[in-house]
Amino acid sequence: MTTRDAPSERTRWTIHGERPVDENPHIRLSIAHVELPNGVQFDQYVIRIPRCVMTAVLDDAGENILLIWRHRFIIDQWDWEVPGGYADPGEDPAAAAAREVEEETGWRPKNLEFALSFQPMIGSADAPQDLYIARGADLVGEPHTDEAEAVRWVPLHEAQQLIASGKILGAATIMGVLQAITARAAAPPHTA
Template identity: 45%
Template sequence: MRWKNLREQTVYENRWFRVNLADVELPDGRHLDHFVIRLRPVAAATAVNDANEVLLLWRHRFITDTWGWELAAGVVEDGEDIAVAAAREMEEETGWRPGALRRLLTVEPSNGLTDARHHIYWADEAVYVGHPEDDFESDRREWVPLKLVPDMVARGDVPAANMAAALLLLHHIRLG
């Protein structure tokens, strides 16, 4: 059953997103007003070192008032390559420059409300280049043993679904 988006009207926008009101036709012909949040792509990156530790940020999210482990992430600028954006975000937020990035996965974290796509990358090496430029993004940055990831996710220490999915896949790839 396919819903048809007949038209959208922007009700609010800024540099990061637009809120649109869509006129949606349901399969039975009825119409539904549905809010849609249009977002810029998000790029995220991390690295796993030779000791199978993954570089993570411990941060607070004021919207949900929760603390949790995350990967460095941010919006892709206009015209910017997604992998380049992921590397930039990792360096700005952690102080570590990733080696060659590999695509891990792309997820749509809330596709019933938003068109957001999160593109997540990883590297098997990183070089420390100094204190992070965006140190306000997190309380601390740590190399966390990848073997702990499943228990961290199960406990809720990785509350963001996109980050949990990425870390569980990375755990599977590296530790099988």
């Protein structure tokens, strides 16, 4: 196997224009006219979505993760997810992450830390996603109506099995569970 240097800037695609198809506060759909470095041209649908924030909330011991059970009509499937949603324009992403947890679960996260940013559909969409990890949470109320069918603290080993069985499908939730498992494995053992 050979290693190659990163391609130079001359190999970038050229965008000859982008025209909107539809737009609202949560999504912009457009068609971009693209030219490859070899001269081939085509039209590409482009989706642009505002920043979303998700939080993997662990209990104080780091053994359980807070998940919500939702039906996602787009794929017509129920799945377990970490809480999350859109950051409002100008809103601090960490504050948005904490707000979403509380709205969707009734739990207020403690010790919120930024974990990573990712793009879940980088070939078709600009949809920045931030994942936070919270260690500990206080029950402060009930979830907002229609946010989740159920809210549950799930043992991390069970959450890993839910990924394997297709009961956890969302990229942020999968990354949150795996981040939590990795952090737990790297932590020094508890002494009583």
